[in-house]
Amino acid sequence: MIKFADEAVIEVSSGKGGNGCIAFRREKYVPLGGPAGGDGGRGGDVVFQVKKNLRTLAHLRYKQQFKARNGGDGEGRNRFGRDGEDVVIFVPPGTIIRDAETGTMIREFTTESEDERFVFLEGGKGGWGNVHFKTSTNQAPQYAHQGKPGETRLLSIELNIMADIGLVGFPNAGKSSLLDFFTNARPKIAPYPFTTKIPNLGVLHVEQDRDIIIADIPGIIEGASEGAGLGIRFLKHIARTAGLVFIVDASDEESLTAYQKLSVELANFSKELAAKPRILICNKLDLEGAKERFEQIKADNPNETVLGMSVFARTGMDEVRRSIIALVDAVDNASEMGAKASKKARNTNVIAEKNAKSDFMASRSDCDVAEIQYPGE
Ligand SMILES: Nc1nc2c(ncn2[C@@H]2O[C@H](COP(=O)(O)OP(=O)(O)OP(=O)(O)O)[C@@H](O)[C@H]2O)c(=O)[nH]1
Numbered sequence: 001m002i003k004f005a006d007e008a009v010i011e012v013s014s015g016k017g018g019n020g021c022i023a024f025r026r027e028k029y030v031p032l033g034g035p036a037g038g039d040g041g042r043g044g045d046v047v048f049q050v051k052k053n054l055r056t057l058a059h060l061r062y063k064q065q066f067k068a069r070n071g072g073d074g075e076g077r078n079r080f081g082r083d084g085e086d087v088v089i090f091v092p093p094g095t096i097i098r099d100a101e102t103g104t105m106i107r108e109f110t111t112e113s114e115d116e117r118f119v120f121l122e123g124g125k126g127g128w129g130n131v132h133f134k135t136s137t138n139q140a141p142q143y144a145h146q147g148k149p150g151e152t153r154l155l156s157i158e159l160n161i162m163a164d165i166g167l168v169g170f171p172n173a174g175k176s177s178l179l180d181f182f183t184n185a186r187p188k189i190a191p192y193p194f195t196t197k198i199p200n201l202g203v204l205h206v207e208q209d210r211d212i213i214i215a216d217i218p219g220i221i222e223g224a225s226e227g228a229g230l231g232i233r234f235l236k237h238i239a240r241t242a243g244l245v246f247i248v249d250a251s252d253e254e255s256l257t258a259y260q261k262l263s264v265e266l267a268n269f270s271k272e273l274a275a276k277p278r279i280l281i282c283n284k285l286d287l288e289g290a291k292e293r294f295e296q297i298k299a300d301n302p303n304e305t306v307l308g309m310s311v312f313a314r315t316g317m318d319e320v321r322r323s324i325i326a327l328v329d330a331v332d333n334a335s336e337m338g339a340k341a342s343k344k345a346r347n348t349n350v351i352a353e354k355n356a357k358s359d360f361m362a363s364r365s366d367c368d369v370a371e372i373q374y375p376g377e
């Protein structure tokens, strides 16, 4: 499976507790009012919470400092200070939090449950106001406690990213072109087969807090399951995607049989992979004869979702985008309805597979294997 480590280093601080107050009652007809200084409020906590639609740590790379609010100071007339607001940091399932200095693991989020709140740093306690210090010998205490300070820690956050969608097609069909169009990845694209030699990952940004990761793998050819071409060893890297997008080059006569041939190779490799939900895209509709072949392929595959596009002419792209999102949504909804579809397995396996040996496991430090370029980097 394609995965690579996404990383971010962030500084988090809990809030300082508010100071206790020194005050006395000053009221008409109460000649010697006692102490009336209220307590300081608690500082805010540093809290981590899983958000399952988040797929990368990009949001932690834009903002790197997270501070909870300080508690308010106590006031006269026994009024307590306000509690400081917590800072909540959202992370995708599969995130691992470590102490940046020692590397010690603090927490891993293995499930998709969004209910779990992990309070990492508690805010400082508020100080007592002078009302607490009244004794029989000291009726007018002139002191109160300071609030306790908050804490600041440097954390390194890691995530192994896995693809939601795998692209499958013969060489030269336009898989990398599709990745280039829809995502932030900039794979090599060239008019000859086997341009892509190692998998590429890209992030399709759907909406705030919602990303879909697309994996572009090297082209498959007939006989791949017996070792032809680059072989199908790359297919294992899309084994846990939600769905597959098949792409055929409709300008080529071979496209009429490409889908069936690809399906056979896939099924020979893994029944599970072959059973994944899929859509079929006929690309290069700008070229001669392509539209006719597209119609033919649609007619030949009445049970499949068959779409046409031209990455060059930018036609059909909106529908392709919608269908890719719908493919992931369908699997997510199925898993939410208790069907235990693959998404859950994908995410719970993030950690389990972290140490699994993979010839294409990569980290951002060897990004030529699998790279996410963040806009603006
Ligand atoms: N005319 C036309 N050419 C296209 C279109 N989409 C991609 N191409 C071209 O087709 C060639 C192959 O595109 P790639 O995206 O590299 O194809 P690929 O499927 O990634 O190929 P491999 O990596 O070799 O498996 C490139 O020269 C592209 O510019 C299209 O819509 N119309």
Ligand SMILES: [Mg+2]
Binding pocket: 175, 176, 177, 188, 189, 195, 196, 216, 218
């Ligand atoms: Mg390619």
